[in-house]
Amino acid sequence: xxxxxxxxxxTDSEEEEPNEGEQGDKKQAEDELNVLLKEVDRLHxxxxxxxxxxxxxxxxxxxxxxxxxxFLWRLTRAYCDVHDISSTLEEKxxxxxxxxxxxxxxxxxxxxxxxxHQWFAIMCGIMTEYDTVQNKIKNGYIFKDxxxxxxxxxxxxxxxYYLLGRWCYSVAQLSWIExxxxxxxFGEPPSATVEDALKNFxxxxxxxxxxxxxxxxxxxxxxxxxxxxxxxxTMCEAAYSMDTISKEVGAIPAMFIPATLxxxxxxxxxxxxxxxxxxxxxxxxxxxxxxxCYALGV
Numbered sequence: 001x002x003x004x005x006x007x008x009x010x011t012d013s014e015e016e017e018p019n020e021g022e023q024g025d026k027k028q029a030e031d032e033l034n035v036l037l038k039e040v041d042r043l044h045x046x047x048x049x050x051x052x053x054x055x056x057x058x059x060x061x062x063x064x065x066x067x068x069x070x071f072l073w074r075l076t077r078a079y080c081d082v083h084d085i086s087s088t089l090e091e092k093x094x095x096x097x098x099x100x101x102x103x104x105x106x107x108x109x110x111x112x113x114x115x116x117h118q119w120f121a122i123m124c125g126i127m128t129e130y131d132t133v134q135n136k137i138k139n140g141y142i143f144k145d146x147x148x149x150x151x152x153x154x155x156x157x158x159x160x161y162y163l164l165g166r167w168c169y170s171v172a173q174l175s176w177i178e179x180x181x182x183x184x185x186f187g188e189p190p191s192a193t194v195e196d197a198l199k200n201f202x203x204x205x206x207x208x209x210x211x212x213x214x215x216x217x218x219x220x221x222x223x224x225x226x227x228x229x230x231x232x233x234t235m236c237e238a239a240y241s242m243d244t245i246s247k248e249v250g251a252i253p254a255m256f257i258p259a260t261l262x263x264x265x266x267x268x269x270x271x272x273x274x275x276x277x278x279x280x281x282x283x284x285x286x287x288x289x290x291x292x293c294y295a296l297g298v
Contacts, residue, residue: 029064033065033071044074051081051082052082062075067109069106069109069110069113072105072116073118075106076099076106079095079102080122083096083099096129100120103122106119106120107146114153114157115150117149118159118160121142121143121146121147121163124146127139128140140167140190141190143167144190147160156207158207158208162200162201162211165197165201169192169221172192172194194226198223201218201222210238224296232292232296236289236298237298240293
């Protein structure tokens with residue numbers, strides 16, 4: 001009896017092994033996915049029309065490739081892109097909510113994919129525009145946790161260090177009352193210093209020199225806060241030498257001040273124009289740079 005069962009199990013196992021046809025189908029599917037990923041990567045760097053087209057293409061292929069983390073994190077990124085260029089609040093919120101859900105699926109499907117963690121973190125940041133105060137603070141902690149994981153998995157990606165630098169810089173500016181507000185809800189206040197922020201921005205420059213005008217602006221802000229005025233002036237001059245933001249940063253929506261991620265957007269305003277700096281576009285980076293240069297006498 002046991003021998004019969006053993007032979008049956010062995011036979012079933014042999015029958016479950018993929019034949020040449022199945023292996024060929026898998027290879028074809030993998031080739032098709034690779035072509036698709038290259039195409040959406042190209043569109044991500046393109047115009048607003050390209051970004052919308054990228055999302056449409058991905059949605060059409062979601063049923064076939066939606067169980068692959070490489071596909072899902074790009075779908076998350078596409079929702080980020082389209083969120084940024086959408087004109088109505090309702091449309092923006094819908095893309096943010098859906099993108100965050102897809103990002104969470106990507107992280108769950110493959111916890112070892114750095115890009116999944118990175119783009120899920122970004123979506124958590126974007127969602128703070130629309131969440132309750134408590135969820136804003138919660139998303140701030142999630143943002144930091146997933147950025148740390150992205151850096152652990154892919155330590156040479158400048159974008160993750162740039163985002164972490166922004167988080168650290170904003171946390172370093174929090175008042176005692178603001179820290180208490182976060183601690184009251186989650187038990188432990190966020191902790192970071194200007195030195196922590198500077199370390200991350202310098203890491204960006206080490207990995208990718210002249211990565212973006214944004215990075216030079218925040219290097220200048222850190223040096224100014226630390227009293228290193230000559231270095232701050234040097235960073236301002238470097239920022240002025242860049243005509244536009246780099247593709248790497250320009251391609252991602254919402255280079256936000258992560259104080260917003262802590263649910264403190266009501267308290268936090270831009271010192272420049274009294275508007276929330278959740279989205280720091282190139283023109284806002286230029287205004288921030290102009291203000292810095294005036295203060296530093298550049």
